[in-house]
Amino acid sequence: MKFFYNPISTYSQKALMALLEKGVSFEPQVVNLMSPEARTAYEAVYPLGKIPLLVDDDGTLLPESSAIIEFIELRFAGQGTRLLPSDPRAAVEARRWDRFADCMLNEPMGKIFFDGRRPADQRDPAGVKDAFATVQKGMAYLDAHLAKNTWLAGEFSLADCSAAPPLLYLKNVAPYESFKNVTAYASRLLERPSYLKVMSEAMPILKAMMGG
Numbered sequence: 001m002k003f004f005y006n007p008i009s010t011y012s013q014k015a016l017m018a019l020l021e022k023g024v025s026f027e028p029q030v031v032n033l034m035s036p037e038a039r040t041a042y043e044a045v046y047p048l049g050k051i052p053l054l055v056d057d058d059g060t061l062l063p064e065s066s067a068i069i070e071f072i073e074l075r076f077a078g079q080g081t082r083l084l085p086s087d088p089r090a091a092v093e094a095r096r097w098d099r100f101a102d103c104m105l106n107e108p109m110g111k112i113f114f115d116g117r118r119p120a121d122q123r124d125p126a127g128v129k130d131a132f133a134t135v136q137k138g139m140a141y142l143d144a145h146l147a148k149n150t151w152l153a154g155e156f157s158l159a160d161c162s163a164a165p166p167l168l169y170l171k172n173v174a175p176y177e178s179f180k181n182v183t184a185y186a187s188r189l190l191e192r193p194s195y196l197k198v199m200s201e202a203m204p205i206l207k208a209m210m211g212g
C-alpha cells in the first residue's frame with residue numbers, strides 16, 4: 001500500500017499514527033502541496049488534492065483520515081492496537097470523539113494557523129475569532145471529559161489518533177495549559193511511540209518553517 005502524506009499535515013499525522021499503532025507496512029509518498037508542480041501531479045492521482053490518501057495494492061483510492069483508519073482496523077483486525085472497539089456503543093463513542101477532534105480542534109486550529117501566514121490584506125479576523133471561540137469551547141468540554149477518562153473513548157482508539165496532532169499545534173496557536181486535564185492527556189500521548197515518531201518527522205520541518 002502507498003501512503004500519500006506530508007509530515008506536517010495534521011490529518012496525515014492522524015492516519016500515520018494509526019498505521020504505526022497497527023504496525024501496518026506501507027510505502028511512504030511525501031507530497032508537498034506548497035509546490036504547484038507537486039500539487040498538479042498529486043491531483044492527477046486524487047483530484048481533490050487532499051492528504052492523506054492510502055492507495056491499496058490493487059490501486060483503490062482510500063482518502064479521508066477517519067476512513068483510512070477504519071479501513072486499516074478492518075483489514076488488519078488481529079494486529080497492533082485495536083483502534084475501534086467491537087462493542088457498538090463503545091465504537092460510536094470513539095467515532096464521535098473522532099468527529100469532535102476534527103471539528104472542534106483540528107479545523108479551527110488550521111484556520112488560526114493558516115490565517116496567520118496569509119498576507120495582512122487577505123486575513124479573516126472574524127473567522128479567526130470564531131475559530132478561537134470554538135477551540136475554547138471544545139477545550140472546556142474536553143477537559144471535563146478527561147477528568148474521568150484516560151483516553152477519549154475507553155482504550156486508546158481512533159479518537160486519540162485524531163486529537164493528538166491538533167493538540168501539538170494548539171500548544172503554540174492557542175495555549176491550553178490552564179486546562180489541566182487536557183495538559184495531562186497531552187503528556188500521556190507523548191508516551192506513545194507512534195506519536196513520538198510522527199513528531200520526530202514533523203518537528204524539524206516545522207522548526208525550519210518558523211525560522212528555527
Ligand SMILES: N[C@@H](CCC(=O)N[C@@H](CS)C(=O)NCC(=O)O)C(=O)O
Nearest residue numbers: 009010011049050051052064065066
Ligand atoms: N477530511 C480530510 C481533511 C484532509 C485535509 O484537509 N488535509 C489538508 C492537510 S492537513 C490538505 O490536504 N490541504 C490541502 C488543500 O486543502 O488544498 C481528512 O480527514 O483526511
